[in-house]
Amino acid sequence: xxxxxxxxxxxxGLAVFAALMVLLSKNPVHSVLWLxxxxxxxxxxxxxxxxxxxxxxxxxxYAGAIxxxxxxxxxxxxxxxxxxxxxxxxxxxxxxxxxGCFLIMLVSLASQAPEMTNKTVQxxxxxxxxxKELGKVLFSDFVxxxxxxxxxxxxxxxxxxxxxxxDSTQ
Amino acid sequence: MSLLQLDIxxxxxxxxxxxxxxxxxxxxxxxxTFAERKVAAILQDxxxxxxxxxxxxxxxxxxGLKLVMKEEIIPxxxxxxxxxxxxxxxxxxxxxxxxxxxWSSQVELFGRKIDLQIADINIxxxxxxxxxxxxxxxxxxxxxxxxxKFSLMAALRGASQAISYELAMGLSLIAVLMLGGSLSLxxxxxxxxxxxxxxxxxxxxxxxxxxxVCALAECNRTPFDLPEAESELNFGYHQEYSSMKLGFYxxxxxxxxxxxxxxxxxxxxxxxxIPFLDEKTLPVNLAxxxxxxALLTKIVLFLFLFMWIRWTIPRFRYDQLMNLGWKKLIxxxxxxxxxxxxxxxxxxxxxxxxxxGFFK
Numbered sequence: 001x002x003x004x005x006x007x008x009x010x011x012x013g014l015a016v017f018a019a020l021m022v023l024l025s026k027n028p029v030h031s032v033l034w035l036x037x038x039x040x041x042x043x044x045x046x047x048x049x050x051x052x053x054x055x056x057x058x059x060x061x062y063a064g065a066i067x068x069x070x071x072x073x074x075x076x077x078x079x080x081x082x083x084x085x086x087x088x089x090x091x092x093x094x095x096x097x098x099x100g101c102f103l104i105m106l107v108s109l110a111s112q113a114p115e116m117t118n119k120t121v122q123x124x125x126x127x128x129x130x131x132k133e134l135g136k137v138l139f140s141d142f143v144x145x146x147x148x149x150x151x152x153x154x155x156x157x158x159x160x161x162x163x164x165x166x167d168s169t170q
Numbered sequence: 171m172s173l174l175q176l177d178i179x180x181x182x183x184x185x186x187x188x189x190x191x192x193x194x195x196x197x198x199x200x201x202x203t204f205a206e207r208k209v210a211a212i213l214q215d216x217x218x219x220x221x222x223x224x225x226x227x228x229x230x231x232x233x234g235l236k237l238v239m240k241e242e243i244i245p246x247x248x249x250x251x252x253x254x255x256x257x258x259x260x261x262x263x264x265x266x267x268x269x270x271x272x273w274s275s276q277v278e279l280f281g282r283k284i285d286l287q288i289a290d291i292n293i294x295x296x297x298x299x300x301x302x303x304x305x306x307x308x309x310x311x312x313x314x315x316x317x318x319k320f321s322l323m324a325a326l327r328g329a330s331q332a333i334s335y336e337l338a339m340g341l342s343l344i345a346v347l348m349l350g351g352s353l354s355l356x357x358x359x360x361x362x363x364x365x366x367x368x369x370x371x372x373x374x375x376x377x378x379x380x381x382x383v384c385a386l387a388e389c390n391r392t393p394f395d396l397p398e399a400e401s402e403l404n405f406g407y408h409q410e411y412s413s414m415k416l417g418f419y420x421x422x423x424x425x426x427x428x429x430x431x432x433x434x435x436x437x438x439x440x441x442x443x444i445p446f447l448d449e450k451t452l453p454v455n456l457a458x459x460x461x462x463x464a465l466l467t468k469i470v471l472f473l474f475l476f477m478w479i480r481w482t483i484p485r486f487r488y489d490q491l492m493n494l495g496w497k498k499l500i501x502x503x504x505x506x507x508x509x510x511x512x513x514x515x516x517x518x519x520x521x522x523x524x525x526x527g528f529f530k
Contacts, residue, residue, distance in 0.1 A: 029314065036307070065303065068307075068310065075322060
């Protein structure tokens with residue numbers, strides 16, 4: 001095993017384990033913290049694919065901003081395991097079956113797609129994930145979707161401000 | 171095993187560098203606490219700590235020993251694992267920044283050229299931002315795990331303050347990055363060192379001011395030390411902490427100060443550049459040592475500025491803090507960014523022709 005393979009299996013194992021812990025933790029705060037570990041593992045994968053910019057933006061946006069908001073809400077509501085509504089055993093069983101079916105479908109799709117067969121992952125190669133190339137692509141080939149996305153973000157921001165204002169005047 | 175194919179020498183070199191830099195950061199932080207007390211004493215016209223050792227120089231060790239010897243108390247209803255994780259995270263996040271800071275140029279030892287920087291990564295300054303945004307978790311986890319309402323409130327204050335000021339910080343930074351055209355701190359420093367170029371502070375005085383105010387807020391320093399405002403919140407998010415865990419929280423603040431000083435020195439004040447001196451004329455090793463000295467001098471000056479502000483200016487109220495961050499600094503940073511963009515476009519050749527051609 002080369003060092004890249006060792007790293008890959010370590011990160012993958014960590015990601016899967018942490019994702020399972022998100023589901024299995026009784027305490028919602030623990031779930032959020034495990035989810036942050038998942039983001040770290042995925043960022044590690046990005047770095048191995050030589051997409052440093054993607055890796056760090058993943059951390060800044062998801063782990064650094066969105067998860068902090070999640071944590072805010074959960075800490076303030078002070079949820080704990082006793083407050084969780086109990087679900088019937090049949091509901092849980094149905095959830096497991098449905099989720100399992102979805103997983104099988106995803107795996108079969110991924111393994112049979114023509115883009116995926118007979119291809120290996122390119123480690124430490126390509127520079128599309130570096131900020132220079134990414135910026136050039138975003139501002140030339142994909143400039144319209146990019147600007148549309150920013151307009152969408154702006155409208156979301158305006159919406160948030162309007163909602164916040166309404167609260168303070170009452 | 172292809173592990174053996176690794177450049178063992180490179181590995182050793184980097185490991186030694188990491189150990190030296192982390193230990194040096196901790197050592198400087200140790201004496202920053204001492205300097206803080208001395209500066210406070212001078213500003214308040216009193217002698218300050220002077221009993222431990224000559225001139226009180228052993229005072230930080232006495233402080234540390236006192237903290238270590240104190241009884242460790244973990245509150246009964248606290249979440250034990252997270253209670254321990256909180257200070258550890260705060261300290262780790264504070265120390266991780268030192269990986270991308272270029273401490274000096276190259277040295278030549280045993281025929282090898284060694285960069286005095288742990289990792290010159292493509293995304294240097296974004297890495298700093300990633301680490302800073304993780305520092306919030308140390309505060310939030312510690313405050314929540316203490317199971318104390320005041321700790322939680324202080325943690326929420328601290329986290330929202332950090333997030334709010336990160337925005338203005340990032341925006342003021344974009345202007346500098348537009349000038350440099352790179353995210354790597356080393357490249358940015360090299361550009362400022364090049365003959366004919368001034369330090370970035372000359373081009374970005376407003377950007378530096380915004381960055382500095384945000385750095386004060388990010389480090390929880392006065393006038394933004396609201397997360398630990400004693401008169402409102404008893405002691406802050408680390409109220410339930412005792413012994414060395416409390417020490418870690420207090421200490422990480424000083425490490426953060428050093429790291430933000432280093433980042434500011436690299437971004438705006440030429441990093442390891444010595445003014446009015448062409449380093450290329452010096453022998454390599456001498457230039458590296460002098461460069462390190464220059465960077466450390468700049469860091470010390472910034473640290474003094476931090477302390478000077480702390481002991482002169484009173485604290486903001488919480489709503490004033492949020493107003494300053496969101497309603498003043500962010501628009502100011504945006505204007506700064508726009509102006510910089512316009513000037514860069516003006517300087518590029520052919521812009522005028524394009525504009526005039528557009529209106530013909």
